Amino acid sequence: MNIVRFAPSPTGNVHIGNIRTAIFNWLFARHTKGQFLLRIEDTDKERSTKEAIDRLLECMDWLGLDHDSDIFYQSSQEELHIKAAMKMLSHGNAYSSKNSDNSDKKTIVFKLPYDCSTVKNVREVGVAEFNIDPGKPVRIALDGLKFFYINEKKKSVETAASLAGFKGLKVYDENGSVVFELEKHISEIHKSDCAFSFENCSKISFIRREVFYKDLIKGELAKPLDTMKDFVILRSDSSPIFHLSNVYDDITQKVTHIIRGDDHVENTYKHLFLFWALGADIPNYGHMPMIVNHQGKPYSKRDGDAFVGDFREKGYLSDALFNYLSLLGWSPGDNREKMTRSEMVEAFSLDRVKSAPAQFDIVKLLNINGLYMAELQDDIFLSLARTEAEKQLWLDSSLDSKLFSDVAELMKSRVKLISQVADWKYFFFDESPLFSGTGGYTAELNSKAFSYDEKGLKKAFKEKDSTIGALSEFMRIFRQRSFACAACYESSIRDTEKELSLQEGKLNQPLRIVLTGTPSGADLANTMAILGKDRIINRLEKLLTIINGVF
RNA sequence: GUUCCCAUCGUCUAGAGGCCUAGGACACCAGGUUUUCAUCCUGGUAACAGGGGUUCGAAUCCCCUUGGGAAUACCA
Numbered sequence: 001m002n003i004v005r006f007a008p009s010p011t012g013n014v015h016i017g018n019i020r021t022a023i024f025n026w027l028f029a030r031h032t033k034g035q036f037l038l039r040i041e042d043t044d045k046e047r048s049t050k051e052a053i054d055r056l057l058e059c060m061d062w063l064g065l066d067h068d069s070d071i072f073y074q075s076s077q078e079e080l081h082i083k084a085a086m087k088m089l090s091h092g093n094a095y096s097s098k099n100s101d102n103s104d105k106k107t108i109v110f111k112l113p114y115d116c117s118t119v120k121n122v123r124e125v126g127v128a129e130f131n132i133d134p135g136k137p138v139r140i141a142l143d144g145l146k147f148f149y150i151n152e153k154k155k156s157v158e159t160a161a162s163l164a165g166f167k168g169l170k171v172y173d174e175n176g177s178v179v180f181e182l183e184k185h186i187s188e189i190h191k192s193d194c195a196f197s198f199e200n201c202s203k204i205s206f207i208r209r210e211v212f213y214k215d216l217i218k219g220e221l222a223k224p225l226d227t228m229k230d231f232v233i234l235r236s237d238s239s240p241i242f243h244l245s246n247v248y249d250d251i252t253q254k255v256t257h258i259i260r261g262d263d264h265v266e267n268t269y270k271h272l273f274l275f276w277a278l279g280a281d282i283p284n285y286g287h288m289p290m291i292v293n294h295q296g297k298p299y300s301k302r303d304g305d306a307f308v309g310d311f312r313e314k315g316y317l318s319d320a321l322f323n324y325l326s327l328l329g330w331s332p333g334d335n336r337e338k339m340t341r342s343e344m345v346e347a348f349s350l351d352r353v354k355s356a357p358a359q360f361d362i363v364k365l366l367n368i369n370g371l372y373m374a375e376l377q378d379d380i381f382l383s384l385a386r387t388e389a390e391k392q393l394w395l396d397s398s399l400d401s402k403l404f405s406d407v408a409e410l411m412k413s414r415v416k417l418i419s420q421v422a423d424w425k426y427f428f429f430d431e432s433p434l435f436s437g438t439g440g441y442t443a444e445l446n447s448k449a450f451s452y453d454e455k456g457l458k459k460a461f462k463e464k465d466s467t468i469g470a471l472s473e474f475m476r477i478f479r480q481r482s483f484a485c486a487a488c489y490e491s492s493i494r495d496t497e498k499e500l501s502l503q504e505g506k507l508n509q510p511l512r513i514v515l516t517g518t519p520s521g522a523d524l525a526n527t528m529a530i531l532g533k534d535r536i537i538n539r540l541e542k543l544l545t546i547i548n549g550v551f
Numbered sequence: 552g553u554u555c556c557c558a559u560c561g562u563c564u565a566g567a568g569g570c571c572u573a574g575g576a577c578a579c580c581a582g583g584u585u586u587u588c589a590u591c592c593u594g595g596u597a598a599c600a601g602g603g604g605u606u607c608g609a610a611u612c613c614c615c616u617u618g619g620g621a622a623u624a625c626c627a
Contacts, residue, residue: 009627041627107625157552218556227554227623235625242627266555266622289557290620298620324563327576331564335575354557354564357620361562364577374590414589494586505586512587520588 002034003256006067007074007246009041010052013307014059016360017261017291017299020325024288025259026065027326027348037253038067041074043245048075059308063318064341072253074245081240081248084278085233092190093277094233095142105236109143110243112164112230112273114186121211121272121282124167128208128226130159132201138171140182141195144230145169147204163189165226166206174202182206211269216257216286216350223269231270243267247274250283259286259350262357286350289329289357296359306360315388315418317376320369328358338371370416381415382408388421399428406530410522425450426516427530434517435542456519460510461547467510468544470500474507475540483533490525514543 006022008014029036038060042048060067085108088094093113096106116122132138133156136148146160169182179198188194212222233244240248250258265287275282290298299306311321323344327337332347339347376384385408389399407427415421431449461467474496483489493507512524515536521527528536 007627011627044627047626105625151552155552159553221555223555229623232625237625239625241625246627262556263621264627267627269555287556292620294562296619327563329563333565335565337563337576356557358564359562361577364563367577370590416589490586503586508587518588522588523585524587 001256002029002032003037003254004029004034004259005037005039005072005250005253005255006065007039007041007249007260008056009044009047010049010056011044011047012052013309014056015299015306016308016311016325017306019059019063019065019308020291020328021259021261021288022060022065023063023322023325024330024348024353027345028257028259028350029068030345031348034256035068036066037069037072037255039072039074039249039253041242041245043074043078043240043242045075055309059312062312063308063322072249074249077245077249077252078240080252081245082234082238084248085240085244088233088277091277095193095230097143097232107232107236108234109230110233110270110274110277111142112162112225112228113276114164114167114190116164116167116209116225119211119273119276121213121276122209122225123212125208125210125224127205129203129205131203132172134174134200134202138180138198138201138204139195140169140171140180140185140189140197142189142193147201149204160229161226162228162230164230165209165224165228166204167209169204169206171198171201172203172205173198174200176202211272213268213272213282213285215265216259216284217353218265218287218355221265221268223266228269233274243270243274247271248278251275251278251280255283257284257286259288262287262290262355286353287355288353289355291328292357292359294359294362298357299360315420316365316369317372317418320365320372323372324365324368328360329354329356338368366416373415373418374413376412378409378412381412384418385415385421388418389424392419392422403427403530410526410530414522423518426518430535430538432517435546450517452517453513453519456513459519460513464547468547470496470502470507471510471514471540471544473500474511475537475544478533478540479537483529486523486525486529489528493524515539 004025006025008018008022026036028034040053040056042053085094088110089096089108092111094108094110097109098106113119130147130149133148133150136156136158137146139146140163142163144160144162145166146158148156148158151157163182163186166182169180170178171180173179179201180196185196206226209225210222211225211228212220214220231241231243233241235241268285268287272282292298293306308321312318319341322341323337323339326344326348330348330353332339332344333352336343336347373381382405386401386404389404407424411421411424429450432452433449434452474493477496477499478492481488481492483492493511494504496502497504497507508524509519512521512527513519515531516527531539
């Protein structure tokens with residue numbers, strides 16, 4: 001059975017890149033009927049917080065990312081990680097290294113194995129040679145080889161790497177004679193930590209080896225050992241480093257597939273050796289492309305606008321976010337985009353994941369959100385809208401629910417994001433800064449007031465006097481009538497137009513903007529039916545009184 | 552510096568040597584429906600980064616260049 005895990009460190013808000021990793025892991029697990037595990041990597045005690053964990057859990061819950069079995073807290077494993085490091089030390093797979101600041105404290109460093117004969121993921125790729133800068137020393141010690149080589153541009157380039165990278169190393173002096181053979185001294189170096197240093201060298205040669213593995217997404221990947229360094233696994237305060245903890249826990253949790261961000265491929269080469277040293281089989285790896293922001297730069301935890309929680313706040317539907325995120329770097333291969341959870345689970349496979357980074361496009365997200373919005377059941381939409389309206393402070397719970405549901409029904413088809421219910425103000429409140437005579441547009445908006453669109457107003461009142469005249473006539477006719485249905489409102493407009501010999505529809509725009517403050521909205525007659533006779537007269541009167549002062 | 556990765560419309564993508572005159576979606580533009588707006592419908596603009604090979608044939612395979620990105624921590 002496949003076992004995957006999502007292993008975030010709870011050091012802040014989860015961002016979309018993170019959560020997409022979780023989504024792909026989840027999709028993979030559900031598709032293959034495997035397990036999706038959640039491991040909290042909370043070993044960084046200074047930066048890990050309970051709040052961050054809670055927020056993470058909320059986000060996962062919101063997105064329907066249910067995990068199998070209990071949450072695994074990495075901090076609970078610390079003792080085991082330390083033990084493992086000590087065991088590697090005693091087995092010769094690690095050594096302790098003095099702190100650079102000369103204190104007595106020591107770190108435990110993992111030693112890439114010089115003898116790779118039992119490491120399946122290492123292979124020889126041929127003989128390599130470097131021309132050495134004779135003015136600089138070649139130094140050989142337990143912690144690696146240091147030298148300066150002459151590159152193509154004839155520059156002296158400093159290099160330091162693990163001894164394991166230089167199988168069969170030979171160091172040549174300026175006459176071309178071999179002055180050192182690593183093979184003859186390697187056990188001595190490992191045993192006694194002795195160091196060699198040579199001046200005036202001309203060349204080094206060695207058998208190049210590389211670590212390799214087959215990435216489920218990116219194909220076969222490899223890295224030469226002579227570009228790798230031994231790495232710390234236990235800090236000088238004895239706390240374990242990410243690489244150790246991460247690998248150790250993956251073994252403990254029997255993880256079979258590690259699906260994570262592209263930024264981890266370099267780590268993988270290190271981890272391969274750790275799996276070997278810990279006596280475990282290596283799992284399958286898949287590295288997914290990063291999500292980049294609008295500038296094409298990678299998102300980081302510092303990108304304040306890409307937190308999952310923010311999308312929730314802004315009113316995005318979790319299904320829409322999930323759907324959109326799953327389409328970043330993956331596609332089902334046909335032309336489907338909007339898919340249900342089960343369709344995605346059904347269609348998902350790692351070999352369809354792209355390896356190029358994908359740019360996050362908020363406009364497309366909005367579009368998909370609108371698609372999901374449109375198919376929301378009326379009662380669900382209503383309660384979402386209601387919650388949103390109350391959240392925005394300008395609506396209290398005493399509001400007539402008949403009025404609210406009428407508005408919601410009328411407006412539903414044009415809402416792409418639930419937070420757009422903020423645009424419904426004119427249905428519920430009769431005040432506007434424009435009426436108050438404070439100069440209108442620049443006045444601070446009262447939270448319980450709707451605003452007028454200046455451009456729309458100017459446009460509708462382009463022929464000011466005749467428009468005001470027409471509206472006055474409309475009001476005269478309107479007052480005399482009673483309205484049983486939306487069609488009655490409609491005919492009151494049409495009749496006025498006839499009376500004034502105006503083209504049909506000519507009154508719509510002025511009337512709309514006077515009544516709602518905006519040039520766009522739902523069907524005018526329906527809008528009027530919701531507002532009702534009294535409020536309509538009220539608004540018309542107010543606006544006609546002040547309109548001369550506005551322009 | 553070094554190592555590694557990546558490269559199709561503005562964006563997300565389809566594309567496994569001939570189904571490619573490069574398909575879809577978003578965005579954009581035009582037209583239609585709706586007496587407004589949105590929805591909806593129809594149509595349109597728009598891409599294989601560049602250069603070399605391999606091949607009868609290349610978006611697809613190889614090489615080089617260019618451009619992006621990552622890693623190179625006692626962060627995770």
